Amino acid sequence: MEWTREQRYLPYNKWDAETLLKLQAQADNSSYQLNYHIRPSSGLLNDPNGFSYYNNHWHVFYQSYPFGAVHGLKSWVHLESCDLVHWQNKGLALGADTKYDSHGAYSGSATVIDDKLFLMYTGNVRDQNWQRISYQNGATMDKNGIVTKLAAPLIYAPAHVTEHFRDPQLLKHRDAYYVLLGAQDKTTLSGKVAVFKSKDLKNWEDLGYLDFSPETMGYMIECPNLVFIDDKPVLIFCPQGLDKNVANYDNIYPNMYVVGNKLKFDAARMETKQTAPINLDDGFDVYATQAFNAPDGKAYAISWVGLPDMTYPTDEEGWANCFSQVKELSLDEQNRLVQRPVPAMADLRQAGQVVKAEKAINGRQILVDNASRSYELKLTIPKGQAGTLHLVANQDLSESLQLKFATGDAAQLVVDRAHSGIQFASDYGFTRQIDLTANEDLELDIFVDNSLFEIFVNGGLKVLTGRFFGSQANNQIAIQGTTKEELAFRGTYWRIDHI
Amino acid sequence: MEWTREQRYLPYNKWDAETLLKLQAQADNSSYQLNYHIRPSSGLLNDPNGFSYYNNHWHVFYQSYPFGAVHGLKSWVHLESCDLVHWQNKGLALGADTKYDSHGAYSGSATVIDDKLFLMYTGNVRDQNWQRISYQNGATMDKNGIVTKLAAPLIYAPAHVTEHFRDPQLLKHRDAYYVLLGAQDKTTLSGKVAVFKSKDLKNWEDLGYLDFSPETMGYMIECPNLVFIDDKPVLIFCPQGLDKNVANYDNIYPNMYVVGNKLKFDAARMETKQTAPINLDDGFDVYATQAFNAPDGKAYAISWVGLPDMTYPTDEEGWANCFSQVKELSLDEQNRLVQRPVPAMADLRQAGQVVKAEKAINGRQILVDNASRSYELKLTIPKGQAGTLHLVANQDLSESLQLKFATGDAAQLVVDRAHSGIQFASDYGFTRQIDLTANEDLELDIFVDNSLFEIFVNGGLKVLTGRFFGSQANNQIAIQGTTKEELAFRGTYWRIDHI
Missing domain, CATH: 2.115.10.20 (Glycosyl hydrolase domain; family 43)
Structure with missing residues (x-):
């Protein structure tokens, strides 16, 4: 029109x-x-x-x-x-x-x-x-x-x-x-x-x-x-x-x-x-x-x-x-x-579920299968690791919102929405990146709401917000190692219902 | 119009x-x-x-x-x-x-x-x-x-x-x-x-x-x-x-x-x-x-x-x-x-609060002061008592939704909305009443939602539902004795927020 x-x-x-x-x-x-x-x-x-x-x-x-x-x-x-x-x-x-x-x-x-x-x-x-x-x-x-x-x-x-x-x-x-x-x-x-x-x-x-x-x-x-x-x-x-x-x-x-x-x-x-x-x-x-x-x-x-x-x-x-x-x-x-x-955001949390990654060396590990389209995911990734967190992913991870993290000497976090669904705003690139302090643990508090993500980094010192428009069928949260080392971290996943 | x-x-x-x-x-x-x-x-x-x-x-x-x-x-x-x-x-x-x-x-x-x-x-x-x-x-x-x-x-x-x-x-x-x-x-x-x-x-x-x-x-x-x-x-x-x-x-x-x-x-x-x-x-x-x-x-x-x-x-x-x-x-x-x-109704309950009536002989006792306009109130009234429960009441109880109960020989429950606010449907009367089994405890599970009440009697054997249109300032729950005897009962009040 x-x-x-x-x-x-x-x-x-x-x-x-x-x-x-x-x-x-x-x-x-x-x-x-x-x-x-x-x-x-x-x-x-x-x-x-x-x-x-x-x-x-x-x-x-x-x-x-x-x-x-x-x-x-x-x-x-x-x-x-x-x-x-x-x-x-x-x-x-x-x-x-x-x-x-x-x-x-x-x-x-x-x-x-x-x-x-x-x-x-x-x-x-x-x-x-x-x-x-x-x-x-x-x-x-x-x-x-x-x-x-x-x-x-x-x-x-x-x-x-x-x-x-x-x-x-x-x-x-x-x-x-x-x-x-x-x-x-x-x-x-x-x-x-x-x-x-x-x-x-x-x-x-x-x-x-x-x-x-x-x-x-x-x-x-x-x-x-x-x-x-x-x-x-x-x-x-x-x-x-x-x-x-x-x-x-x-x-x-x-x-x-x-x-x-x-x-x-x-x-x-x-x-x-x-x-x-x-x-x-x-x-x-x-x-x-x-x-x-x-x-x-x-x-x-x-x-x-x-x-x-x-x-x-x-x-x-x-x-x-x-x-x-x-x-x-x-x-x-x-x-x-x-x-x-704000504190009341925690009231939205439904039935917390521990998520942990172990030994995902160059492979992938499903953290949450059949995840909700709306959730909070809070993770601490120890220093010295590198990998990709796949949110709202399909089975083979070919479609997902990617969070590429590195917590070693060249520490950074990259959010890549290129494969998260319908592409849009292409003139302004599909990735956003922040530098992190080398060799420090990375704290992520991630909110997903169907077509929106909000990522709070290290207690809110940085926030990365964006829209994405993927298939409703994409409901996995997975981790993929990209180094020769072991990946190990823990966190919590909470489903969030409609308010 | x-x-x-x-x-x-x-x-x-x-x-x-x-x-x-x-x-x-x-x-x-x-x-x-x-x-x-x-x-x-x-x-x-x-x-x-x-x-x-x-x-x-x-x-x-x-x-x-x-x-x-x-x-x-x-x-x-x-x-x-x-x-x-x-x-x-x-x-x-x-x-x-x-x-x-x-x-x-x-x-x-x-x-x-x-x-x-x-x-x-x-x-x-x-x-x-x-x-x-x-x-x-x-x-x-x-x-x-x-x-x-x-x-x-x-x-x-x-x-x-x-x-x-x-x-x-x-x-x-x-x-x-x-x-x-x-x-x-x-x-x-x-x-x-x-x-x-x-x-x-x-x-x-x-x-x-x-x-x-x-x-x-x-x-x-x-x-x-x-x-x-x-x-x-x-x-x-x-x-x-x-x-x-x-x-x-x-x-x-x-x-x-x-x-x-x-x-x-x-x-x-x-x-x-x-x-x-x-x-x-x-x-x-x-x-x-x-x-x-x-x-x-x-x-x-x-x-x-x-x-x-x-x-x-x-x-x-x-x-x-x-x-x-x-x-x-x-x-x-x-x-x-x-x-x-249904079970999920219990999910709406916020911060339960014990309510109890004691010795309200011919007097009144406030059960919940400054109550919400939306709540659940669950009570058991022992047999042999009589009194009036005032919901969404003002300070002197001249305005309220009245639940008149008698759990003795002539056992009944009367809901009276005549003083609950704006009068309406006057042709069909302001009270509704059910007979109860004589000398039995009365269980009430009452839901109030600003201008609506739903009263489940004795585990849902009877339900009384109605609208009322009172002042927003009326926010007391009180009990008034109508017999010479002591009134004593216990229950729980839960605030319910907007969903």
């Missing part, structure tokens, strides 16, 4: 309900459907929005286009949780229905203000010449889920940015409100984080661009997020078009972070010793991560697993993408970001 | 998608929404359909009208489960879109035939004079959830029935297929169960009406279901307009059962010693129960919790009704039907 601009921006009330019901059923019945991650009811999901804690529940929204796997007229769909793992879909919360968001209720954040959840979002508008105008709008959600939009935008684009000005993160800091915005500078056409300040959410002061690096951050920054971890500011953002000499990445667009020492909000400056941004995720598909500090001070993040300007195999089924699991963020003693599953 | 006939039968493709998304969000956000029972995505849910086991999963469908809490153009919505407790919604499966079901894909059953799930359902058609024609249609569902309708009806209404001829249960018995159908006899205008037989699903023999009682079964029988328990046939059915002298009931329409000794299918006769049908549920809202024998021979039942021709408080929110939990059926040594929760 060719999607015309007119179709993509058709108001939701011009679509018929039967089409929507069929699209929902098509997504519900997909053999690639996720079992314990947030996914769209139909159509396309992209950025997480409004990740927050309010009224004794966790909240998150997803950018939604319900009528197909394309970027059309966007709205916010609301989900609610008691534990950051089990989410209840609360449906359409914020649509594109005013003159300040006529072409999409784009991404934004949520902050508790005066007993309501205050949503700040980008209203996307196209004028008669299809020129984009970006408004930064406000809305409130009450305890019954009723959303009320403010009558006028909070912030209009200043003269020094192009029409690419979006993704507001509203933060309360001391006695003022601050907003971070992704922006493109009009003069240099480079990516920036714009900062605004207000005492009353009405009068806004333009504090200029956030100074956090001497480098140029590509041509546009999307989805800036600031969280505080151990009192240190951490900026998570997507610098589109970043020069790979500044920081290397393999995906079409990167999602990166910088850990600062100190934030001087009013001066719009984050001091940092970090010379270059670092990839938040070393896998294939993480983008638009949204992070926030919960009332208890902890920092949590959730990501879109999907990338702009890419197609995925489920597009043909009229739906696409999912969210990552929520991760708790911390810093290690070297100020490196650590991402860990 | 007044619903015209035209609105109610408007094809789904004449409704707009925005309306549907808003109705779905409205249902999702309802403060009366169910947490662990099947409920409609939007609009009205009624009969369970196609309850079956196929492709290693349990299946059930619900009669759906997605656009409001009215009986409009009906379709089947599909759900799938691994354990009869956690259900995945698979969306619209069978719509009203052919000349043999133009005014509704009405109720029916599902049977595994030739590696597919064979759906048999009533196609509701209205002619130009709005005269009803009922076709008994077939369709198949494959392992990918793709439904294909047969080109022509399987069974046309015979001359001896009126237009009220529906709800086929297709059964394979020995080397033939049999269909039971709810019917109204044209001559006597009385309720009947029509029986048909076929060797090939094409040529059908009319075996006449099932002979199972000398009494007249009201003016219409809906939803007949036959299951075998310990080789005994059990007929579950809804005799509308049944004379209360034949068997008493309190609801607008009853849902009853008869246990037979022997079924002579080809003679259309079920021999029974039971002189009158018995209420399947002694509560307020159970109807249209569907039961079937699983491949392991066990019999399971699931019910619509809702009644025809009634309004419920959520109607104003554009949605209505839910399903009961699935119950496993058995017979006790006196051939009485026993209904029990």
Whole structure:
């Protein structure tokens, strides 16, 4: 199906309900459907929005286009949780229905203000010449889920940015409100984080661009997020078009972070010793991560697993993408970001089963036969070994998601999805790799959810996330030795059911 | 909102998608929404359909009208489960879109035939004079959830029935297929169960009406279901307009059962010693129960919790009704039907908490303060006591769902929902009552799910099910003594989370 601009921006009330019901059923019945991650009811999901804690529940929204796997007229769909793992879909919360968001209720954040959840979002508008105008709008959600939009935008684009000005993160800091915005500078056409300040959410002061690096951050920054971890500011953002000499990445667009020492909000400056941004995720598909500090001070993040300007195999089924699991963020003693599953993820574990590899010298050993399509697999591979772990594999291992590990002198981990099923995103390669410290044990905490993998390495110092689209019949977990030595390791496999 | 006939039968493709998304969000956000029972995505849910086991999963469908809490153009919505407790919604499966079901894909059953799930359902058609024609249609569902309708009806209404001829249960018995159908006899205008037989699903023999009682079964029988328990046939059915002298009931329409000794299918006769049908549920809202024998021979039942021709408080929110939990059926040594929760219901239990009442002489005692809105409460009340258990109660117990028990000489259990919240169905009374054996311990296994209660009495010998619509703030469980004696009992309370 060719999607015309007119179709993509058709108001939701011009679509018929039967089409929507069929699209929902098509997504519900997909053999690639996720079992314990947030996914769209139909159509396309992209950025997480409004990740927050309010009224004794966790909240998150997803950018939604319900009528197909394309970027059309966007709205916010609301989900609610008691534990950051089990989410209840609360449906359409914020649509594109005013003159300040006529072409999409784009991404934004949520902050508790005066007993309501205050949503700040980008209203996307196209004028008669299809020129984009970006408004930064406000809305409130009450305890019954009723959303009320403010009558006028909070912030209009200043003269020094192009029409690419979006993704507001509203933060309360001391006695003022601050907003971070992704922006493109009009003069240099480079990516920036714009900062605004207000005492009353009405009068806004333009504090200029956030100074956090001497480098140029590509041509546009999307989805800036600031969280505080151990009192240190951490900026998570997507610098589109970043020069790979500044920081290397393999995906079409990167999602990166910088850990600062100190934030001087009013001066719009984050001091940092970090010379270059670092990839938040070393896998294939993480983008638009949204992070926030919960009332208890902890920092949590959730990501879109999907990338702009890419197609995925489920597009043909009229739906696409999912969210990552929520991760708790911390810093290690070297100020490196650590991402860990939240405690309630362990509640999903069903009937643990010990897995162990022994003497798989140049051969293969089945670790779990007839595995579920959804599971957690936690392993420790001792130092000095090398081999390939085959996930969601067929009988002869010709089809599988491969994790090639080496824990000796040249220590590394390579994830290869070339043989995991339908090939896609070929322009960006089929492997992702991280270097490991030589001669150290390797800890892997692997989550598989039918068409999604999330691999936590060494307690969350690295995470590799990606999609894959293999046959439902592929249900083995196996190990293959690639050295002359003995392979020996132990771990646990837990089935995970649909939540 | 007044619903015209035209609105109610408007094809789904004449409704707009925005309306549907808003109705779905409205249902999702309802403060009366169910947490662990099947409920409609939007609009009205009624009969369970196609309850079956196929492709290693349990299946059930619900009669759906997605656009409001009215009986409009009906379709089947599909759900799938691994354990009869956690259900995945698979969306619209069978719509009203052919000349043999133009005014509704009405109720029916599902049977595994030739590696597919064979759906048999009533196609509701209205002619130009709005005269009803009922076709008994077939369709198949494959392992990918793709439904294909047969080109022509399987069974046309015979001359001896009126237009009220529906709800086929297709059964394979020995080397033939049999269909039971709810019917109204044209001559006597009385309720009947029509029986048909076929060797090939094409040529059908009319075996006449099932002979199972000398009494007249009201003016219409809906939803007949036959299951075998310990080789005994059990007929579950809804005799509308049944004379209360034949068997008493309190609801607008009853849902009853008869246990037979022997079924002579080809003679259309079920021999029974039971002189009158018995209420399947002694509560307020159970109807249209569907039961079937699983491949392991066990019999399971699931019910619509809702009644025809009634309004419920959520109607104003554009949605209505839910399903009961699935119950496993058995017979006790006196051939009485026993209904029990399925084993996986126990998996829902979170953090058990002992509850006990002591010395609540004419006073009240809080058993659980700050209880969840969803829970299981299992109690044994020793013989010789009397009192009132207050569920979902406010602080002074002026609002609560009351269970008045007496376990002495005049032993009985009364459920009173008069003070449980919004009053509804007032014409049919606010209490339901069952007699108990004098001077015996009373075992109660109570399930509460926000706006639904299911009370299993004495191991499932009686079940009382009903809806209630109280304030979200009512979260106490308390006991009140009504005798001069000491009250003493123990039990366990388990919180149940959203599934």
